[in-house]
Amino acid sequence: MKKNTNVDIIDVAIKAGVSPATVSRSFNHPDKVLMSTRKRIEKAISQTGYIRNRAAQAIQGKRSGTVGLIVPTLDNAIFSNLIQAFSVEMRKHGFTMLVTTNGYDLNDEYTLLRSLLEHRVEGVALIGHDHSDETYNLLDIRNVPVVSMWNYKENSKISCVGGENKEAGAEIAKHITELGHTKIAVAFPNVKENDRARDRKIGVIEYLNKKGIIIPEYWNIKTEYSVSDARNCAIKLLDNYNHPTAIIAGNDVIARGMIYAAQSRGLNVPNDISITGIGDFSSSESSFPSITTVRMRPNEVGKKAASVLLERINGDREADPTRIRVSVEVKARESTKLINN
């Protein structure tokens, strides 16, 4: 059995005794083709081993059957639930996903977007709202259906689906203060070019300030999005400064690293120190201690973002942005506790 890279729609048409146009129709408008001829075509297809050529289809300026996704990184758990949900939903509607990573670099993102457009993706999904002017400009000029995932923004230029990260920050800060904590450290990654982290942090800080709580500089930790860096940062804090009674971390990965740090220093979480995350990653509920965090519903975001994008692709591209706010919710678990003042 050998080598037939090259059977085309004409070969199929001949074999089935119809015209190429009919074969094409049986793919794209099957209802316009007689059941019986469709059957013959299908037989011819499997006999010849024909596989459609989407490139030739895409060239009509019509459907390429692809959408593009640009994420900061695939390298950790942060986006995996989201991407999986988005991907599955798009696939259900016959789309294949072109995935690229920009390593949190917005200039890179522009280049990647261009390359996605070279492939004539029918739509693009991005993370968050921090994008270069060039990127926004290109999306606008080419009139590409686009959706931003993971952060809701009231007046966003483009459609978006996500939780309100600022609210998430405020909610977890509220939770912590209601447990009686006032000596609070915060741990966030670089918030430049990362609106999700920035909004969370703003939410936390503003809420605490409102309650009259000010974070001293040595309790304002800057860390990477990794367990190991978070652990190191927390160790530094615990070893060199007096201890806060609580740490609010920018996400669950950071929280996890900090819990390990505390444990490795013989501290009990939450008895000696409370630690919170944001995001509710899949393992946060099952860890020991389980992590108090904020649910951001990545599955829902991914799925809804896919729907929004599909709507744009199939419908009115000039319509005003669709914005879907996914509710966030504090999940109180074992890593925090009431403090006795």
Place this chain on the structure above:
Amino acid sequence: MKKNTNVDIIDVAIKAGVSPATVSRSFNHPDKVLMSTRKRIEKAISQTGYIRNRAAQAIQGKRSGTVGLIVPTLDNAIFSNLIQAFSVEMRKHGFTMLVTTNGYDLNDEYTLLRSLLEHRVEGVALIGHDHSDETYNLLDIRNVPVVSMWNYKENSKISCVGGENKEAGAEIAKHITELGHTKIAVAFPNVKENDRARDRKIGVIEYLNKKGIIIPEYWNIKTEYSVSDARNCAIKLLDNYNHPTAIIAGNDVIARGMIYAAQSRGLNVPNDISITGIGDFSSSESSFPSITTVRMRPNEVGKKAASVLLERINGDREADPTRIRVSVEVKARESTKLINN
């Protein structure tokens, strides 16, 4: 600034005062075009906002500039390092990646492969060696450059890059027995249609048997690849049966869940029980206790797999499979300890 989805190579040619053929050449064979005209063309490109149409290029039966990747899932950390490394390397060489997930279903995989081929990907990367006959057959018939990642296999039908999972299993079993353990439980996921897990498990069991150690059925745990399920399974074991002194888990995620289970039951790891993983995920070194595991070098695998695939794409597609074995290595850490008999 509005709406120019449709500038094509001809518009650019006119603007630059050359023929379309020359514009095309300046992309694909820049050396065959006078520097000065190339400059004019580039200027015309940026003035018109032209973006190449890869579909039109792909239709010539030549380069589509894409490769396909089929993974079981994006939903957890298991493959993320690997994918990231693969993706970055392919991108460096100008390829964009079409990603799909089959949810560990090999029939689905065949469908996904077909859809990737519809997009005329120039090459395909798969995980492991368990694939349906149809899948192998299709790859063969279409003569698609292909690489299998994550599991080395001596006589594989297709090129592969990975560690030897059986060896990984044997190595960690060796490590555990050398620490004096004989009362050992194992925890693996469903090994059907998953050669990586199967090989690991075989490696463990065979080694233990050779040492005269037999795993009783109630210490032979079957779990999902998730922290939560692993934790539940371990709890069941700890609550209902006498305790082993060690648990060998199929990967680090499972090990993590089991450590949490032990801790939640007031057991100390490793003093009361030793627990090992396989895979050395990024957080395994920083967790508390850090996890004794086997390094599988996902970054190296991803990068090398990309190289192998590129070689096939650019070179001799009929050549015998290239097989690269990436060494595996036990990382002894805090989650295991010597037992006093």
Place this chain on the structure above:
DNA sequence: GTGAAAGCGCTAACAG
């Protein structure tokens, strides 16, 4: 070094 012309594989009118 560059242009003219002939397709690549498919789809969308338009007839019939």
Place this chain on the structure above:
DNA sequence: CTGTTAGCGCTTTCAC
């Protein structure tokens, strides 16, 4: 419901 025809945007001979 089906066939004919005219391209989609680009690349590639083959001349010049």
